Amino acid sequence: MSRPGTEQNPLRVAIVGSGPSGFYATEALIKSGLTTRVDMFERLPVPYGLVRSGVAPDHPKLKQAMQVYAKIAESPEFRFFGNVSIGKDLQISELRELYHAVILTCGAESDRRLGIPGEDLKGSHTATEFVGWYNGHPDYRDREFDLSHDTAVIFGQGNVAADVSRILAKTRDELKHTDIAEHALDALDKSNIKHIYVVGRRGPAQAKFTSKELKEFGELADCDPVINPEELILNAQSEAELEEKSSAGNRKVYDLFKGFSEQSASDDKKRRVYFTFLKGPVEILGKDRVEAVKLEKNVLSGDAFGQGARGTGEFTELKTGLVFRSIGYKGVPIEGVPFDDKRGIIPNTDGRVTDINGTIEPGLYTAGWIKRGPSGIIGTNRADSVATIKSLTDDLESNTDSAQKPDDEALVKLLQNKGINYVSFADWKKIDTDEISRGEPKGKPREKYTYVQEMLDIIK
Amino acid sequence: MTTVVTENCQRCRFTDCVAVCPVECFHYDDEMLYIDPDVCIDCSACIPECPVQAIFEEDDLAEDQRKWIEINAERAPELPSCSEPMDPLPGADERKAELGF
Numbered sequence: 190m191s192r193p194g195t196e197q198n199p200l201r202v203a204i205v206g207s208g209p210s211g212f213y214a215t216e217a218l219i220k221s222g223l224t225t226r227v228d229m230f231e232r233l234p235v236p237y238g239l240v241r242s243g244v245a246p247d248h249p250k251l252k253q254a255m256q257v258y259a260k261i262a263e264s265p266e267f268r269f270f271g272n273v274s275i276g277k278d279l280q281i282s283e284l285r286e287l288y289h290a291v292i293l294t295c296g297a298e299s300d301r302r303l304g305i306p307g308e309d310l311k312g313s314h315t316a317t318e319f320v321g322w323y324n325g326h327p328d329y330r331d332r333e334f335d336l337s338h339d340t341a342v343i344f345g346q347g348n349v350a351a352d353v354s355r356i357l358a359k360t361r362d363e364l365k366h367t368d369i370a371e372h373a374l375d376a377l378d379k380s381n382i383k384h385i386y387v388v389g390r391r392g393p394a395q396a397k398f399t400s401k402e403l404k405e406f407g408e409l410a411d412c413d414p415v416i417n418p419e420e421l422i423l424n425a426q427s428e429a430e431l432e433e434k435s436s437a438g439n440r441k442v443y444d445l446f447k448g449f450s451e452q453s454a455s456d457d458k459k460r461r462v463y464f465t466f467l468k469g470p471v472e473i474l475g476k477d478r479v480e481a482v483k484l485e486k487n488v489l490s491g492d493a494f495g496q497g498a499r500g501t502g503e504f505t506e507l508k509t510g511l512v513f514r515s516i517g518y519k520g521v522p523i524e525g526v527p528f529d530d531k532r533g534i535i536p537n538t539d540g541r542v543t544d545i546n547g548t549i550e551p552g553l554y555t556a557g558w559i560k561r562g563p564s565g566i567i568g569t570n571r572a573d574s575v576a577t578i579k580s581l582t583d584d585l586e587s588n589t590d591s592a593q594k595p596d597d598e599a600l601v602k603l604l605q606n607k608g609i610n611y612v613s614f615a616d617w618k619k620i621d622t623d624e625i626s627r628g629e630p631k632g633k634p635r636e637k638y639t640y641v642q643e644m645l646d647i648i649k
Numbered sequence: 650m651t652t653v654v655t656e657n658c659q660r661c662r663f664t665d666c667v668a669v670c671p672v673e674c675f676h677y678d679d680e681m682l683y684i685d686p687d688v689c690i691d692c693s694a695c696i697p698e699c700p701v702q703a704i705f706e707e708d709d710l711a712e713d714q715r716k717w718i719e720i721n722a723e724r725a726p727e728l729p730s731c732s733e734p735m736d737p738l739p740g741a742d743e744r745k746a747e748l749g750f
Contacts, residue, residue: 209671220733250690254671401693401706434750438697441709568669568694575668 208238210557
């Protein structure tokens with residue numbers, strides 16, 4: 190028998206997760222020149238991970254990446270199995286029986302915690318919950334956010350913090366022709382939020398926003414950005430950071446902050462987004478629910494590009510009824526796969542899954558955020574998945590194991606025997622078409638189904 | 650708005666950008682790369698990858714570089730797609746040094 194990857198012995202691969210990394214891994218396998226069969230598993234009935242339920246609804250162009258994935262999905266080597274949860278419906282051990290390789294591309298599904306008192310008070314949320322809610326992710330469909338207060342505080346200064354604060358800042362008119370979930374549009378329409386604080390532990394030179402995301406705050410219909418110019422005074426190390434050629438992006442962000450600080454907010458606009466820096470959250474205060482946040486003034490210490498925030502012992506309080514933490518995503522463990530709890534990733538060497546001591550688990554691979562942590566944007570994951578597939582194909586060459594794996598039917602039979610009602614790509618296309626036509630009368634690109642059962646009813 | 654490859658790419662063509670393009674919108678000729686604005690989703694992933702800072706968001710283009718918007722739009726669709734990184738052009742490293750990178 191020949192090595193896996195030939196006509197007689199196709200390389201059989203299972204991919205767990207249907208976001209960008211999963212699709213780019215599929216693409217790389219199809220382009221590898223090997224004869225492959227790729228089965229992708231997704232716990233929801235619908236594919237595309239954070240492109241569907243993370244990318245903000247008012248960024249429709251980024252969502253066009255879905256068209257690329259749909260094209261990859263048309264490849265004859267590919268099958269989609271939605272509504273199948275790995276670790277619950279099917280075990281990793283079962284996948285390892287059926288496939289030469291299992292690639293985990295399930296992203297970073299939870300949030301890092303602040304680790305401060307009061308974090309779990311009512312009214313304190315993760316950015317993930319809010320993002321999932323306005324994007325119609327079934328896990329977050331029924332979350333409630335109390336928008337009756339006038340002030341919201343967001344901890345974090347990356348693009349997710351920008352998305353959360355921008356969605357809070359926008360009017361119904363600015364959102365009604367996006368694919369924002371209807372329940373969120375209605376709730377946001379009744380929002381009383383007027384003051385939105387975006388709080389960073391470090392300074393304006395270290396903010397993680399992209400200039401493109403930040404620029405949008407200067408173009409809002411009913412909200413102006415506000416920055417105290419004094420907060421933009423930099424220490425020598427931060428000046429040095431911004432002068433580096435490689436810091437062109439941070440420099441643009443800083444210049445935008447500067448521009449915001451020089452404008453006075455318009456009295457005609459109802460809302461304000463305040464960018465504030467060098468403040469660390471030390472406690473979320475409140476009796477039964479969030480009433481205020483306690484912040485400690487920070488200073489930066491260390492060399493340029495290695496500056497950390499250090500508390501000064503000087504505290505302030507900010508009254509608020511709604512808090513979001515957006516300080517980074519974190520992966521969640523999958524039954525049967527090693528997990529590095531500290532880093533929130535699957536331990537790996539160049540995409541080869543290892544145990545916590547670095548010993549390789551043959552046949553297990555990983556790509557995307559669950560491999561390297563939640564950094565980079567959609568395209569970053571393409572290069573990352575290509576690197577993992579390179580490891581996989583290199584391993585095939587050095588491995589003399591020529592074991593053949595069961596044929597395409599074996600998985601289908603296993604799912605049927607277990608009574609698992611899986612969703613094929615053709616099924617998804619029905620849901621897709623239905624969502625698009627539901628959106629049409631409202632001038633929306635789609636109206637998403639937000640409950641799993643609704644999705645399954647479409648394809649009955 | 651779109652994203653544009655400009656003259657620093659000429660005689661370099663490092664293609665680091667191509668590896669992170671989520672939608673395969675780069676095309677190439679013997680001189681440089683071009684972005685197809687109808688396919689590009691403005692994610693900006695490519696911009697920091699370029700070792701000679703040849704790629705810009707349209708709004709950030711210097712006045713004398715704005716001609717590249719049209720050149721990219723015209724050239725890209727008629728050229729072969731570049732979906733995987735290629736070797737840089739001969740002399741690319743010298744050109745990079747010349748450009749001060």
